[in-house]
Amino acid sequence: MRGTFCDLAIKIDNQLQTLIEVKAIGLELKDQHVKQAIDYAANQGVDWVLLTNGITWRVYHLVFAKPIDQELVLEIDFCGLSPRLESDIELLYLWCKEGWQRSMLGEYHIQKQALSRFFVGAMLQTDAVIDVVRRELRRVSPDVRIDSDQIRDVLIKEVIKREVMEGEKADEARKKIMKAANKALRATPAKPAKGKSAAEDQPTSD
Incomplete structure (x- = not known):
């Protein structure tokens, strides 16, 4: 998409997995901040986009409809994480390299949809x-x-x-x-x- 770009992109085995939109630390994140990355991801056929201000991380899943939409799947506050809590470790595992390779984030999304x-x-x-x-x-x-x-x-x-x-x-x-x-x-x-x-x-x- 001409004139559209993102801040960072993650590839695994030379395959584009997700795009990351980065905002200033302390800036309150809003869905509108991720629109540019969503448009670019849709053009590239990428399902996942991350939005962060360094502290808060949001994971969005693209909805390939007309118009293109996004669904907030996960939000993590790094300042609120505890290495002693298994639930926090599991959330981080969803989007680490091994988690991506095993499609853990996709499974988490399906489970969340089933309980929506x-x-x-x-x-x-x-x-x-x-x-x-x-x-x-x-x-x-x-x-x-x-x-x-x-x-x-x-x-x-x-x-x-x-x-x-x-x-x-x-x-x-x-x-x-x-x-x-x-x-x-x-x-x-x-x-x-x-x-x-x-x-x-x-x-x-x-």
């Missing part, structure tokens, strides 16, 4: 979850007639925030959940018809 409000919100609207809620509600109130549509309506209108159900991230979460459900359905072997033995399925010889 968009994925949880989309999961709450699936038939499987609603069936469980319906069963438990009927156990609590056996004399009350409750159907799945009523539960879904309450979830959408009164329980789940609208911001969790709308937008590209919400759509992406629904697509991934639906894709996983369809994959699981295809992997489930078909059950033989009730009362039909395996022998009946065998072809007869003349």
Whole structure:
């Protein structure tokens, strides 16, 4: 992209892995500070961009949509780290050389996505979850007639925030959940018809 550049770039085995945008120490970091590096990374096909003022480090993952967007995956305050805390060491391992080679940051991002409000919100609207809620509600109130549509309506209108159900991230979460459900359905072997033995399925010889 003409006129666009970044401060630093990291290569491993001659492959560009991430770009780093560096700001002055003490400057409060904002998402807008990383825009230039994001634009350059998108042009280079790089998924990860780091923004730092030397003390605080932010790790962004590019979202290749229209327009290009970024998602804050991780933020580390080096002044707050403790070498005695295993959790702090694990965070640093995510973006050390060995961590990059083992795609640890990507795995961390996937795990964080699975626990995001968009994925949880989309999961709450699936038939499987609603069936469980319906069963438990009927156990609590056996004399009350409750159907799945009523539960879904309450979830959408009164329980789940609208911001969790709308937008590209919400759509992406629904697509991934639906894709996983369809994959699981295809992997489930078909059950033989009730009362039909395996022998009946065998072809007869003349």
